[in-house]
Amino acid sequence: MTNTIVISCLHNMAAILYCGQIQKLVVANAHYQVSDIYLGCVDKIFSGINAAFIDLGKNEYSGFIHISDTGPLKKKYYVNSITNILTIRQRILVQITKEPTLNKGPRLTANITLSGRYIVLMPFSQAICISRKIHDEDERHYLKALAILIKPATMGLLFRPSAVGVDEEIILSELKNLKEQWNFIQKSAINSYSPVLLYKDEDIIKKVIRDFYNNNIKNIIIDSNLGLKQLSYYIHTWHCNNSSMHPLIKLYSNNQCILDAFGISQAISRALIPKVDLILGGYMFIETLEAFTIIDVNSGSFNNSTSARETVLKTNCSAATEIAYQLQIRNIAGVIIIDFIDMESQRDQLQLLEHFNKELALDDAQPQIVQLSELGLVELTRRRQGKSLYELISSDSNYFHFLIQSEQIKSLKSINHKKQIFQTLNRSLLSTEINTINKVFFQKSNFYQLTNFYSACDLYIVNSSHAYKQYYLLNTRSKLIYSQDYSRILPCTIYNYLFSMSTDYNQNFLF
Numbered sequence: 001m002t003n004t005i006v007i008s009c010l011h012n013m014a015a016i017l018y019c020g021q022i023q024k025l026v027v028a029n030a031h032y033q034v035s036d037i038y039l040g041c042v043d044k045i046f047s048g049i050n051a052a053f054i055d056l057g058k059n060e061y062s063g064f065i066h067i068s069d070t071g072p073l074k075k076k077y078y079v080n081s082i083t084n085i086l087t088i089r090q091r092i093l094v095q096i097t098k099e100p101t102l103n104k105g106p107r108l109t110a111n112i113t114l115s116g117r118y119i120v121l122m123p124f125s126q127a128i129c130i131s132r133k134i135h136d137e138d139e140r141h142y143l144k145a146l147a148i149l150i151k152p153a154t155m156g157l158l159f160r161p162s163a164v165g166v167d168e169e170i171i172l173s174e175l176k177n178l179k180e181q182w183n184f185i186q187k188s189a190i191n192s193y194s195p196v197l198l199y200k201d202e203d204i205i206k207k208v209i210r211d212f213y214n215n216n217i218k219n220i221i222i223d224s225n226l227g228l229k230q231l232s233y234y235i236h237t238w239h240c241n242n243s244s245m246h247p248l249i250k251l252y253s254n255n256q257c258i259l260d261a262f263g264i265s266q267a268i269s270r271a272l273i274p275k276v277d278l279i280l281g282g283y284m285f286i287e288t289l290e291a292f293t294i295i296d297v298n299s300g301s302f303n304n305s306t307s308a309r310e311t312v313l314k315t316n317c318s319a320a321t322e323i324a325y326q327l328q329i330r331n332i333a334g335v336i337i338i339d340f341i342d343m344e345s346q347r348d349q350l351q352l353l354e355h356f357n358k359e360l361a362l363d364d365a366q367p368q369i370v371q372l373s374e375l376g377l378v379e380l381t382r383r384r385q386g387k388s389l390y391e392l393i394s395s396d397s398n399y400f401h402f403l404i405q406s407e408q409i410k411s412l413k414s415i416n417h418k419k420q421i422f423q424t425l426n427r428s429l430l431s432t433e434i435n436t437i438n439k440v441f442f443q444k445s446n447f448y449q450l451t452n453f454y455s456a457c458d459l460y461i462v463n464s465s466h467a468y469k470q471y472y473l474l475n476t477r478s479k480l481i482y483s484q485d486y487s488r489i490l491p492c493t494i495y496n497y498l499f500s501m502s503t504d505y506n507q508n509f510l511f
Helices: 137-150 168-191 204-212 225-237 264-271 306-330 346-360 428-442 502-511
Strands: 002-010 012-016 019-026 037-046 049-053 063-066 091-098 108-109 119-122 128-130 156-159 196-199 219-222 248-251 273-278 283-288 290-296 334-339 368-372 377-382 408-412 450-454
Touching: 012 204, 019 264, 019 306, 063 091, 063 119, 119 168, 128 137, 137 168, 168 196, 168 219, 168 273, 168 502, 204 225, 219 225, 225 248, 264 306, 283 306, 290 306, 306 346, 346 368, 346 377
Parallel strands: 002 219, 063 108, 128 156, 219 248, 290 334
Antiparallel strands: 002 012, 012 019, 037 049, 037 091, 037 196, 049 063, 091 108, 119 156, 273 283, 283 290, 334 377, 368 377, 408 450
């Protein structure tokens, strides 16, 4: 099987599949995400850490900016105090470089960049950069010479790996579009009152084709007629349909949800469960904490080798392959500590690390193994690329998109009982998913815990301003999206939903 991109416009989500297995999930968030540009307002300044918090106009965490990210704002090169750069209530143009976590706001920078498919425009820099993934020296020299000729006098350029072999006219056309986009952002900043959002990359189709499409992609499947037209437009605009790499574009028209048909919703459900079974019979537990992620590997019932040493080595190698996959599908970042099964042989340890390095080399987030400690723990780091799967479905993320099977929800419980666990649920097939939802979503939110789940569908849209007074019967295919700002429904697609309200049942169904 070949590489395939599956795009669900209805769910604002996409997945990259290799040989039928999901390698990466792409979600266009409706709130803070990388590359968003804001006209912010300085809220607080902390001279002790040379940093400031920027109000971005949302009722959430303020953005964090360090003095090292304020280059364009410095009047002099040698400025060592942020108080000499920023003042309270100052308007500042910033861009998100790291999405917020459960307890931290987004990381900001004043070094604005605008990304295209082939180049990245840097309005506040005059540097010329070539991607490290371009290894051909002749191609690097050619792109550098081209950049010198076409680069705007006061701006910088970065060539992405997709620029290799692309005609100059295509690059010039994209540069023109990026410059017009920057001019529009500048005019919007002048005519707007801070804090306000100026630019947002919320088109899931554009994001997928720009950042993830390559020559290895042979099939693109989408579930929307309008999305199919947009997809054809972007492929034609960026000249992705050359004879050497012509993708097969298909419209998915079956009644079954596209995420269910390609096993995406099932993969999300499995990725939210801490226990992961290995192919050879072992298993491991993945627990994500605030500071780091812990992975514990156990041999389980695997006993098909001739010796204990061989059993341990095979189990650890199988776990290393699965860990590399789980890091991508769960989008786990930061410090990761892995407790493999103890191996006394140093040769086996080196063999395991070599195998693990090969598996991690396929990850775009560039995981780096730091060391194998004296306690036998493997320590590694992984670069953050947006929110993890856990954060996407958590209460503080403002984006609840966990696909389960449910067709009817009855009895929405009051906020005073939101921490109770289901006691009357007898359906074993749904118990794991429901407990996961309670653990991740409802324990920290100002929302309502679902008291009963019944047979099968997706999730539902609920307005909490009415939920505590009314009894709802929802029986259409939909999804639940949680937002602290109840005047907005996220992400951008509003699904049909059915309310059956009965004030006579209030006392019977609300606790």
